[in-house]
Amino acid sequence: MKTNRIWSWLALAFGIIYFVVPLLGTLEFSLRMRRGAYSLDAYWVILSDPRFQQTFTYSIVMAIVTIIIGIVLVVPTAYWVRLRLPSWRPVLEFITLLPLVIPAIVVVFGYIRLYNTASILPLTGSAMGTNILLAFGYTMLALPYMYRAVDTGLGSIDIRTLTEAAESLGASRVTIMAKIILPNVLVAVLSGAFLTFAIVIGEFTMAALLNRPAFGPFLQLIGANRAYEPAALAVIAFAITWICMGLIQVVTRFNKSLAATKR
Amino acid sequence: MSFLTISHLKKSFGATTVVHDFNLNIEKGEFISFLGPSGCGKTTVLRMVAGFETPTSGVISIGGKNVVNLKPNQRNIGMVFQAYALFPNMTVAQNVAFGLKVAKKPQAEIDATVHEMLSLIKLDHLAARYPYQLSGGQQQRVALARALATKPQVLLLDEPLSALDAKIRVSLREEIRAIQRKLGITTIFVTHDQEEALSISDRIVVMYEGNAEQVGAPFEIYNQPSSRFVASFVGTLNTLDAVVRDAASGIITVDGKDIAIDRTRLNGHKTGDKISLAVRPEAVSLGEATDKRETTLDGKINSVHFLGSVIRIRASLGENTVSFDTFNNPSAPPPAPGENVKVSLAAKDLLVLGH
Amino acid sequence: MPANERRRMSLDWLGVMPFIIFAVLFLIWPTIYLVAGAFQDNEGNLTLANIANLFQPSIMDAYWISIKISLASALLGAFIGFCIAAAITLGGLPAWIRSPLMTFSGVASNFAGVPLAFAFLATLGRTGLVTSFLFNVFGFNLYAHGFNLLSFWGLTITYLYFQIPLMILIITPALDGLKREWKEAALILGATGPQYWRMVAFPILWPALLGTILLLFANSFGAIATAYALTGSSLSIVPIVLFAQIRGDVLQDPHLGYALAFGMIVITGVSNAVYIWMRARSEKWLK
Numbered sequence: 001m002k003t004n005r006i007w008s009w010l011a012l013a014f015g016i017i018y019f020v021v022p023l024l025g026t027l028e029f030s031l032r033m034r035r036g037a038y039s040l041d042a043y044w045v046i047l048s049d050p051r052f053q054q055t056f057t058y059s060i061v062m063a064i065v066t067i068i069i070g071i072v073l074v075v076p077t078a079y080w081v082r083l084r085l086p087s088w089r090p091v092l093e094f095i096t097l098l099p100l101v102i103p104a105i106v107v108v109f110g111y112i113r114l115y116n117t118a119s120i121l122p123l124t125g126s127a128m129g130t131n132i133l134l135a136f137g138y139t140m141l142a143l144p145y146m147y148r149a150v151d152t153g154l155g156s157i158d159i160r161t162l163t164e165a166a167e168s169l170g171a172s173r174v175t176i177m178a179k180i181i182l183p184n185v186l187v188a189v190l191s192g193a194f195l196t197f198a199i200v201i202g203e204f205t206m207a208a209l210l211n212r213p214a215f216g217p218f219l220q221l222i223g224a225n226r227a228y229e230p231a232a233l234a235v236i237a238f239a240i241t242w243i244c245m246g247l248i249q250v251v252t253r254f255n256k257s258l259a260a261t262k263r
Numbered sequence: 264m265s266f267l268t269i270s271h272l273k274k275s276f277g278a279t280t281v282v283h284d285f286n287l288n289i290e291k292g293e294f295i296s297f298l299g300p301s302g303c304g305k306t307t308v309l310r311m312v313a314g315f316e317t318p319t320s321g322v323i324s325i326g327g328k329n330v331v332n333l334k335p336n337q338r339n340i341g342m343v344f345q346a347y348a349l350f351p352n353m354t355v356a357q358n359v360a361f362g363l364k365v366a367k368k369p370q371a372e373i374d375a376t377v378h379e380m381l382s383l384i385k386l387d388h389l390a391a392r393y394p395y396q397l398s399g400g401q402q403q404r405v406a407l408a409r410a411l412a413t414k415p416q417v418l419l420l421d422e423p424l425s426a427l428d429a430k431i432r433v434s435l436r437e438e439i440r441a442i443q444r445k446l447g448i449t450t451i452f453v454t455h456d457q458e459e460a461l462s463i464s465d466r467i468v469v470m471y472e473g474n475a476e477q478v479g480a481p482f483e484i485y486n487q488p489s490s491r492f493v494a495s496f497v498g499t500l501n502t503l504d505a506v507v508r509d510a511a512s513g514i515i516t517v518d519g520k521d522i523a524i525d526r527t528r529l530n531g532h533k534t535g536d537k538i539s540l541a542v543r544p545e546a547v548s549l550g551e552a553t554d555k556r557e558t559t560l561d562g563k564i565n566s567v568h569f570l571g572s573v574i575r576i577r578a579s580l581g582e583n584t585v586s587f588d589t590f591n592n593p594s595a596p597p598p599a600p601g602e603n604v605k606v607s608l609a610a611k612d613l614l615v616l617g618h
Numbered sequence: 619m620p621a622n623e624r625r626r627m628s629l630d631w632l633g634v635m636p637f638i639i640f641a642v643l644f645l646i647w648p649t650i651y652l653v654a655g656a657f658q659d660n661e662g663n664l665t666l667a668n669i670a671n672l673f674q675p676s677i678m679d680a681y682w683i684s685i686k687i688s689l690a691s692a693l694l695g696a697f698i699g700f701c702i703a704a705a706i707t708l709g710g711l712p713a714w715i716r717s718p719l720m721t722f723s724g725v726a727s728n729f730a731g732v733p734l735a736f737a738f739l740a741t742l743g744r745t746g747l748v749t750s751f752l753f754n755v756f757g758f759n760l761y762a763h764g765f766n767l768l769s770f771w772g773l774t775i776t777y778l779y780f781q782i783p784l785m786i787l788i789i790t791p792a793l794d795g796l797k798r799e800w801k802e803a804a805l806i807l808g809a810t811g812p813q814y815w816r817m818v819a820f821p822i823l824w825p826a827l828l829g830t831i832l833l834l835f836a837n838s839f840g841a842i843a844t845a846y847a848l849t850g851s852s853l854s855i856v857p858i859v860l861f862a863q864i865r866g867d868v869l870q871d872p873h874l875g876y877a878l879a880f881g882m883i884v885i886t887g888v889s890n891a892v893y894i895w896m897r898a899r900s901e902k903w904l905k
Binding site for chain 3: 313314315334335336338339340341342344346348349350351352353361362364365366393395406409410413
């Protein structure tokens with residue numbers, strides 16, 4: 001059993017090295033802008049670049065919009081299916097698996113051919129239309145994660161009993177959703193939201209092909225033309241994703257301790 | 264010379280000792296049960312015999328040979344687990360054949376033994392099925408066949424019936440005992456169910472908090488419990504508070520009535536001491552004493568539960584509450600709650616509880 | 619059944635309609651449109667010519683490179699991921715390591731894209747941290763020995779960054795499902811550790827393993843952002859060819875674009891289907 005443990009530590013060490021070194025490398029590279037000394041020059045350059053501010057803002061707004069669409073779409077549907085249409089669950093799960101199967105590039109290709117100026121839904125004809133299309137595309141990308149998070153959250157509370165209790169007290173459907181279901185799955189929804197945020201911020205393919213000024217294409221542009229700024233951007237992007245994931249952990253743990261104290 | 268000897272077995276995890284100085288001699292072919300509540304150490308001792316836990320100190324010898332330093336796959340022991348643990352990727356026949364295959368026995372011998380084992384558990388017709396297609400009881404029987412196929416010198420069963428339905432539990436435990444008798448294999452059976460242990464064991468080891476409280480035949484354990492724990496864990500027990508009125512002549516007072524018991528049983532208690540008595544429900548009868556060796560106590564019925572052939576009555580005798588059974592009598596309806604009754608018991612059936 | 623309940627039942631499905639409509643409009647129909655387009659020519663007639671056109675050398679090369687990279691990153695990712703997952707579940711490592719590792723894997727498995735490419739450029743690029751380290755400390759010139767980040771192996775190594783965590787995430791529950799009692803039962807019946815793995819554990823795990831390898835394969839096949847940021851258009855994997863085609867019709871034939879997309883869907887679709895089938899199989903056994 002002892003030799004077993006040595007191999008385990010070796011495997012883990014290898015994993016840690018492989019995963020940490022690139023992060024270190026990026027960090028180190030991003031500090032190299034000023035010749036001969038480590039500095040935050042690359043960061044200042046990037047942060048003061050108006051294009052950074054524009055595209056970053058754009059992506060943040062898109063992320064928030066996507067999250068809202070996602071919540072409005074997924075939470076009532078997941079709730080409804082669990083409550084009234086359990087036989088539809090496999091259908092829903094299949095649909096939410098599709099974005100993982102069909103590559104994003106294929107989906108956006110479909111959008112371009114389908115929703116161009118010649119179609120009945122000429123979304124790509126205008127900037128706002130394309131923005132909407134992009135938001136819907138992002139929603140699709142994040143769908144598997146949002147649905148899984150919300151569905152798991154719903155599974156951990158007895159929605160049938162809660163709904164019946166609320167109905168017997170005279171609550172309407174909307175009230176039930178807003179005042180009873182949503183607060184109880186808030187943690188799950190937040191998890192899905194943070195994950196969506198992380199996905200949208202870094203997304204490249206859809207934004208590039210739909211020609212929208214998002215953060216992803218901006219990253220790629222900088223990478224093609226500059227040396228040190230890309231590394232700084234990568235560090236910023238990693239930091240954002242990690243913060244999102246960290247928030248998910250915090251929220252989940254908070255919920256667990258809250259549930260424990262309630263008991 | 265006993266076949267399986269456990270001497271001074273001790274197991275500690277860090278600062279916590281889970282098994283204290285366990286000693287036991289088991290004869291060949293004996294069926295021993297380890298009985299006790301969760302956490303008493305019975306499974307730990309079993310796992311040390313199997314080789315899955317290493318004793319902190321002590322010796323385990325099988326057939327005269329100390330096995331403590333042998334790995335589990337070197338001890339030639341069969342084991343049946345609570346969760347059946349059948350290999351899901353193999354059929355019933357392949358599961359039973361596993362030990363023989365690993366021992367590189369010739370295929371003809373393997374086939375013959377598998378067939379023999381499956382006949383023993385009467386599941387020959389399910390040889391080609393997979394575990395997920397079997398019921399819990401069937402899986403456990405296959406697990407038994409698998410353990411016995413390699414003709415081990417000792418058979419260990421770790422709460423094998425706990426995961427099964429009540430009815431299957433009863434029939435399967437009898438089947439296990441019958442097979443064990445037929446093969447004459449030395450067996451250790453771990454359980455927390457005292458009815459199981461009482462009904463099929465040659466001897467029982469009652470364990471509590473890492474210690475073997477009492478070792479003995481079922482009759483002995485039940486009727487002569489050596490400690491309060493054993494008395495209360497095995498079978499149901501009524502406890503009565505009493506006061507020693509005269510230690511020299513063995514007179515104690517229960518609920519105002521004097522009862523004379525054998526003074527040697529007072530075990531050093533002095534006049535005026537408060538003691539606890541225990542009495543089995545079957546030793547208490549409804550009605551006045553018919554024999555001068557019996558004492559009549561006054562009581563009031565708290566509740567009556569009609570269970571069919573048996574009527575279970577709970578009555579208050581002064582400060583004490585006693586539960587006892589009486590048989591259904593078609594011509595005499597059971598007493599009603601609130602009624603005053605007379606209850607009789609014999610002094611010899613009173614157990615003075617130790618600590 | 620009472621009338622109002624019947625009415626209720628038939629209207630219930632309205633509740634999921636918004637979702638279904640959305641999914642159809644923005645996921646299913648675009649895909650079907652492309653698939654249909656792959657089988658049509660400019661006049662709208664049904665034809666297999668587009669599919670046949672896929673078999674031209676440059677496109678076949680693209681598919682072949684895609685398949686090779688996806689296979690390489692899937693197999694390597696599966697192997698390394700399995701070792702790490704086995705280390706934390708069965709390998710006797712302290713329990714507190716597991717949770718941070720799973721969290722990290724959750725994050726890292728989404729780490730594809732442009733930032734990942736930058737990270738590896740900064741590490742294994744010509745002036746990267748590791749490249750410089752190897753040269754300054756060991757005198758070992760990585761690039762002189764033929765390594766190039768902007769190549770097949772460079773991309774594969776980069777892809778591993780999200781393949782390995784994905785493997786860890788998916789295979790860890792499967793490894794958890796290996797009941798401790800199976801190993802104990804095998805041991806007490808006389809088997810050695812390796813025998814247990816050969817006769818019991820791997821047969822139980824192989825559907826999950828195979829399925830996950832296919833999942834990793836599909837995952838890598840559809841990835842474009844990392845490759846684009848890393849190699850530009852120099853490494854012609856299928857998504858990049860498709861990207862160029864969408865951007866500027868470099869293939870001079872829109873329907874060929876459809877066929878390309880169709881080819882991608884078939885490959886990722888089949889892989890995922892087999893993955894789901896394998897998972898269902900192993901779940902049936904482990905019931």
